[in-house]
Amino acid sequence: MSDSYLTFVNSPWGRRLAQAAGLPQPLPLQRHRSGQQSLVNPVIVAGAGRLMTQVQRVFSDTDTVAATPATLNAPSTVKVQGAVFDASGLVSLEQLDELYRFFYCNARRLGQHARVVVLGTAPEHCADLPQAVAQRALEGLVRSLAKELRRAITVQLLYVAPGAEDALDSSLRFFLSRRSAYVSGQVVRVHAPVDGHVTVNWDKPFAGRRALVTGASRGIGLAIAQVLARDGAHVICVDVPQAHDALQQAAGAVNGSALPLDITAPDAASLLQAHVSQYGAFDVVVHNAGITRDKTIVKMSESAWQSVLAVNLQAPLCLSNALLECEGLNPGGRIVCVSSISGIAGNLGQSNYATSKAGVIGLVQGLAPRAATQQVTVNAVAPGFIETQMTARIPLMIREAGRRMNSLSQGGQPIDVAETIGWLAHPASGGVNGQVVRVCGQSLLGA
Secondary structure, three states: OOOHHHHHHOOHHHHHHHHHHOOOOOOOOOOOOOOOOOOOOOEEEEEOOOOHHHHHHHHHOOOOOEEOOOOOOOOOOOOEEEEEEEOOOOOOOOOHHHHHHHHHHHHHHEEEEEEEEEEEOOHHHOOOHHHHHHHHHHHHHHHHHHHHOOOOOEEEEEEEOOOOHHHOHHHHHHHOOHHHOOOOOEEEEEOOOOOOOOOOOOOOOOOOOEEEEEOOOOHHHHHHHHHHHHOOOEEEEEEOHHHHHHHHHHHHHOOOEEEEOOOOOOOHHHHHHHHHHHHOOEEEEEEOOOOOOOEOHHHOOHHHHHHHHHHHHHHHHHHHHHHHHOOOEEEEEEEEEEOOOHHHHOOOOEHHHHHHHHHHHHHHHHHHHHHHOOOOEEEEEEEOOEOOHHHHOOOHHHHHHHHHOEOOOOOEOHHHHHHHHHHHOOOOOOOOOOOEEEEOOOEOOOO
């Protein structure tokens, strides 16, 4: 669905009116296009932590220019499209001043749509209290910068565990690219990969891999299938038998396979296990299928409560357990669930939906350690306001509030969720496990 306000304030007359009235002036986001350079360019790099060598190696494998050393003491007018500050070596509160000086001098250098990444060491891995305090302080800085810098600039914090330096690549590449256009203010922990070192084709990372996507006939599910197929996967598209025609069309569009399946049926797990026995294990499983039945709880029928929990939560739990029991995911496999910011913040009239999506977060956190023993990761995305057929039915004023109540002042697109899932499902993302990443433009809800 088109965003009329976004179009209006980016017209000459609308821009002048918005400036005079003090209205939000969001920029249309720049998203990744096929054939586009993977990383933004150039990127300014600073800091003196243990991750600088790895950052430079990522840049040397791409066409990105690392403008280093960055100035810490004098402002520069030379524009850049990205910034990386390695704060992993900060061990005292006094050293936080280095971050102040860097951003004070370089924030104005960032062009529109720039990408900013701060690298740190998670407090739980710090040697003493002053270091842990300094590292935890980075979260406040990053979330504030994500609100301050505006101009469609995104800011993230990556905590990289000691010994996990080689696992940084996929996350750094994602957050320094146009693929992460609607992800901002996020804190992601990177650990040693559950599946060890892998050799990656960065252009077609899913080549030769099998991916299953539920709810794939339309909307976000279709976008997920398209992204995985674009990057080389053979996608098995799953949806209810009633959506047969749309499912066949979606599978054909991505040169994949259609698997009509009611994921809430009592025999759904056994049918999926039979599919694995016949065709082989999966490399990626995306639990995307979801429904809403919105009412306040005093007006909600028991069937509305149960049906939402069955589709959104019970089915992912049951199917994930079944696949792990029958070794239905290859080593290096990825399970990615779709949660929601409703599961983080709650939402009026969505007690069933919020319950189910909060449960998905619990599923991810509880299942991740067990799956890691099979060299499989489990993560989730938590979308905010995404422009879909479902959100198009929301009343106008509520829809507008959903669009504007985030740091980017606009709704996301299904492709934004799909690109984030592509990163979590990436063969080189084995160091990201048990994480929930919001795809919401840094929504004010639950912040």
